[in-house]
Amino acid sequence: MFKITHLQELESESIYVIREVAAQFERPAILFSGGKDSIVVTWLAYKAFYPARIPFPLVHIDTGHNFKETIEYRDRFAERLGVRLIVGSVQESIDTGRVKEEKGYNSSRNRLQTTTLLDTIEKYKFDACIGGARRDEEKARAKERFFSHRDEFGQWNPKNQRPELWNNFNGKKNMGEHFRVFPISNWTEMDVWQYIYAENIELPSLYFTHERQCFMRDGVWLAAEPCITRKPDEVVETKRVRCRTIGDITCTGLTISEADNLEDIIDEIAATRVTERGGRADDRRSETAMEDRKKEGYF
Amino acid sequence: MDSKGYLDMELLRFTTAGSVDDGKSTLIGRLLYDSKSIFEYQLEAVKQAAASRGNEEVNLALLTDGLRAEREQGITIDVAYRYFATPKRKFIIADTPGHIQYTRNMVTGASTADLAVILIDVRNGVVEQTVRHTCIANLLGIPFITVCVNKMDMVDFDQGRFDDICSQFTAMTHRLGIKSEVRFIPVSAKHGDNVVDRSERMPWYNGMSLLQLLESIPIGGAAASGAESQPLRLPVQYVIRPISDKFPDYRAYAGRMAGGALHVGDRIRVYPSGLTSTVTAIMQAEKALDEAHAPQSVSVLLEDDIDISRGDCIAGIDGLQPQVSQSLEAMCCWFGPDALQQGKRYIVKSAVSETVGMIKRVEYKLDVNTLTETAADTEVNMNDIARVQLRTANPMVVDSYPCNRTTGSLIIIDPDSFATVGAAMIV
Known part of the structure; x- marks a missing residue:
C-alpha cells in the first residue's frame, strides 16, 4: 500500500497553499527574513512552480542590524532561485522620520520594522505576504489561519478571522485590505530541520557553530556588535555558538553549541527543552507580548 | 530519536471536543507534557501565571489556552492547533471549544480530522454536548471516534461507572445511525492514567492508552478517509x-x-x-x-x-464520475452573524473554483442534539445546520461528501463582507 511520510504530507500541504496564493492574489510577495523558516517557504515556492520561476518577489525588511552572513546568503539564494528581491530599509524609515529609534540598553529595531513593512506593502501594493510563521512557535500563533486577514491598518483581529475548512481558502478582500499567508503553519521546528536535512537545503553559516564575541544578558548570549549598547558589567567573551533562529542582531539569542552539521543540530533539538523563541528578547517583555505585536501588524 | 528514524513518520490529524470543565485542555496538556513536547520555558511561564493568580497546582490546561480574552474568561473560544510527535507519528490536534454557540468551530476543526477524541466526565455521563460532538464528527465524515471517559480518579476508578457510559454512548450511536468507528478509554487526564502509559490503577481495562491508540489507528492521512480506494x-x-x-x-x-x-x-x-x-x-x-x-x-x-x-x-476515464451540476443538495453549517437569506446571491467556492449561488430552499434544520429534523422552523442562524437546495450560476464539478471530502465540500462567502458564512457538504 502507498504510504506518505509526515514530511511529504506537510510539503504537499504547503505547496498547495502557495499555489493558492498565486491563483487568488494579484500581487503576492514572500517576506524573507534570512531565517530557516523563510528559507524553507521560499524553497517550497520554488518547487511549487518549477520549471517556471516563482511568480512573485522576495521582500526583505532590513533593520540595518542584520548579521552580514544573513545579507550575503539572501543575495546568493535569490540569485540561485532566479527570484526578484525587494529590500525595505528600517534605516530609511528612521532617516525620513517615519519611526524613531529606541534608546537605551534594550533598544531594538525589531518593533520599528512593522512600520517599514507596512510602508513597503503600501508602496508595492502587495495584497498577500507569505511568511514563515509556524503555529507551534508561540501560544498566540496556535490559532493563526493559513490565510490571515489584515485590515487596512495591517492589524490582526483575533475575533474576526475567517474559519478555514477542509483545504478551502477564502482570500477575498476589500480595497486596502491584505492577507498574510503562512504555508508552513503546521510544521514544528523539528519538521523544518528535518526537511532541510532531507532536501539538502543550504543554510546561512550562522546556524552552525562558529567562534563569536558574545556577552550574557538576562540569561541569553547576544552578539557583541556595535548595534547593542552593553552595560558596564557585561563582559565580552569568545564562545563557540550558533543561532537557532535568525533575526535582527539585537534580539537573536545565541546557543552555546558544537553542532557543525544538520544531524548534530537535529540531535541537539531533540534533546533540548528550551523553545527557540525563548532565545528571543522581544518575546520576554510580557506574557502576551506576541499577541500585542501581532495586533499592530507584526508578522 | 535519530535523524533517519524521524524521516519515516506518519501524520495523524485529530480533533478534540468536550463540554465545559470536562478536562479537555488538561488532557491535551497531558499529551504534550508526557510526550515531552512542552518546553521548559512554556512550563515555567505557566507556573508563573498560576502563582501570580494564586493557584497552587500547576494547571496543565494553561499550556493550551492561547489568547488573552480566553485567559481572562478561562475558556477556549476558537480552534487552536497543537503539535506533538512520538517516534512513530506526528500529530496535529485541532482543539475546539465545546460551548453550544461554537458548533461552527467544531465543524472547522473536524473538517480536516481523521479521528475525533470526545471527552465525557464520568460523573456526568452522556450529555447534550456529547451528542452534538458525535453528530458533528459523523456529519463531517471522521472515520474514527475515541471516547475518553475522564476523571476516573473521582469515582475510584470504578469499572461499573465506565461500562455504564460505554453502553449509554453505544445506545446513542445506534439510535442516531453514527457511521464512525468508536473506541472507549477510561482516563484521568489530571493524573495521566491511560493517557500516555497504561494505568495500573485500572487493571480491569485491557485496551490501549490514548497515545497507543493514536499511534496505531490506521492512517496514511488519506487512507483513513478512504481516499486511497476512492476514484481519482x-x-x-x-x-x-x-x-x-x-x-x-x-x-x-x-x-x-x-x-x-x-x-x-x-x-x-x-x-x-x-x-x-x-x-x-x-x-x-x-x-x-x-x-x-x-x-x-x-x-x-x-x-x-x-x-x-x-x-x-x-x-x-472509468469508475465513478463527478457530477457537473447547477443544482446541489447539501447539508450546510451556518457561520455568519446574519441569518441565511434565501434567494441572496452568495459566492459559492469549492477548493479551487467559485461561482455565484443562491440558497433556493431550506428543507429542514438538523437538531444536532437529537439528530432529528425540524421542518417548521427554517430560519438558519449562526451554528445551525440545515439541509438546503443550492442553485449556482455556473455548473460546479462535485462529488457527494461521503465519496470525497474535498470535492464534496463547498464554502459560502458573503459578497458584502467577504466573510465565510457557511460550509456545505454535498448530499
Whole structure:
C-alpha cells in the first residue's frame, strides 16, 4: 500500500497553499527574513512552480542590524532561485522620520520594522505576504489561519478571522485590505530541520557553530556588535555558538553549541527543552507580548 | 530519536471536543507534557501565571489556552492547533471549544480530522454536548471516534461507572445511525492514567492508552478517509507555463490529489469539458514520479493540448464520475452573524473554483442534539445546520461528501463582507 511520510504530507500541504496564493492574489510577495523558516517557504515556492520561476518577489525588511552572513546568503539564494528581491530599509524609515529609534540598553529595531513593512506593502501594493510563521512557535500563533486577514491598518483581529475548512481558502478582500499567508503553519521546528536535512537545503553559516564575541544578558548570549549598547558589567567573551533562529542582531539569542552539521543540530533539538523563541528578547517583555505585536501588524 | 528514524513518520490529524470543565485542555496538556513536547520555558511561564493568580497546582490546561480574552474568561473560544510527535507519528490536534454557540468551530476543526477524541466526565455521563460532538464528527465524515471517559480518579476508578457510559454512548450511536468507528478509554487526564502509559490503577481495562491508540489507528492521512480506494480526483489549482527558452511549450496542471491514484500512461477525463487525454508525466518539481496518490501535490503533463484551467477536475476515464451540476443538495453549517437569506446571491467556492449561488430552499434544520429534523422552523442562524437546495450560476464539478471530502465540500462567502458564512457538504 502507498504510504506518505509526515514530511511529504506537510510539503504537499504547503505547496498547495502557495499555489493558492498565486491563483487568488494579484500581487503576492514572500517576506524573507534570512531565517530557516523563510528559507524553507521560499524553497517550497520554488518547487511549487518549477520549471517556471516563482511568480512573485522576495521582500526583505532590513533593520540595518542584520548579521552580514544573513545579507550575503539572501543575495546568493535569490540569485540561485532566479527570484526578484525587494529590500525595505528600517534605516530609511528612521532617516525620513517615519519611526524613531529606541534608546537605551534594550533598544531594538525589531518593533520599528512593522512600520517599514507596512510602508513597503503600501508602496508595492502587495495584497498577500507569505511568511514563515509556524503555529507551534508561540501560544498566540496556535490559532493563526493559513490565510490571515489584515485590515487596512495591517492589524490582526483575533475575533474576526475567517474559519478555514477542509483545504478551502477564502482570500477575498476589500480595497486596502491584505492577507498574510503562512504555508508552513503546521510544521514544528523539528519538521523544518528535518526537511532541510532531507532536501539538502543550504543554510546561512550562522546556524552552525562558529567562534563569536558574545556577552550574557538576562540569561541569553547576544552578539557583541556595535548595534547593542552593553552595560558596564557585561563582559565580552569568545564562545563557540550558533543561532537557532535568525533575526535582527539585537534580539537573536545565541546557543552555546558544537553542532557543525544538520544531524548534530537535529540531535541537539531533540534533546533540548528550551523553545527557540525563548532565545528571543522581544518575546520576554510580557506574557502576551506576541499577541500585542501581532495586533499592530507584526508578522 | 535519530535523524533517519524521524524521516519515516506518519501524520495523524485529530480533533478534540468536550463540554465545559470536562478536562479537555488538561488532557491535551497531558499529551504534550508526557510526550515531552512542552518546553521548559512554556512550563515555567505557566507556573508563573498560576502563582501570580494564586493557584497552587500547576494547571496543565494553561499550556493550551492561547489568547488573552480566553485567559481572562478561562475558556477556549476558537480552534487552536497543537503539535506533538512520538517516534512513530506526528500529530496535529485541532482543539475546539465545546460551548453550544461554537458548533461552527467544531465543524472547522473536524473538517480536516481523521479521528475525533470526545471527552465525557464520568460523573456526568452522556450529555447534550456529547451528542452534538458525535453528530458533528459523523456529519463531517471522521472515520474514527475515541471516547475518553475522564476523571476516573473521582469515582475510584470504578469499572461499573465506565461500562455504564460505554453502553449509554453505544445506545446513542445506534439510535442516531453514527457511521464512525468508536473506541472507549477510561482516563484521568489530571493524573495521566491511560493517557500516555497504561494505568495500573485500572487493571480491569485491557485496551490501549490514548497515545497507543493514536499511534496505531490506521492512517496514511488519506487512507483513513478512504481516499486511497476512492476514484481519482485531481482538482486543477494552477497551470504552470514557464514560457522560457529552455521550456518553450511546457504546460503542466498543478494540484493536490484529492482522491485515488494517478499513473503515467493513465487515460483521464477532464471536467466539466469531458475531454480526454493520457498522462505523459507526473512531476514534483524536478522529480518525475511514476504515480501520485492523495494527498500529494503534483503537476501533470498530458499528451493532448486540451484547454484546462483552474477549477477543472481531472478524473479517471472509468469508475465513478463527478457530477457537473447547477443544482446541489447539501447539508450546510451556518457561520455568519446574519441569518441565511434565501434567494441572496452568495459566492459559492469549492477548493479551487467559485461561482455565484443562491440558497433556493431550506428543507429542514438538523437538531444536532437529537439528530432529528425540524421542518417548521427554517430560519438558519449562526451554528445551525440545515439541509438546503443550492442553485449556482455556473455548473460546479462535485462529488457527494461521503465519496470525497474535498470535492464534496463547498464554502459560502458573503459578497458584502467577504466573510465565510457557511460550509456545505454535498448530499
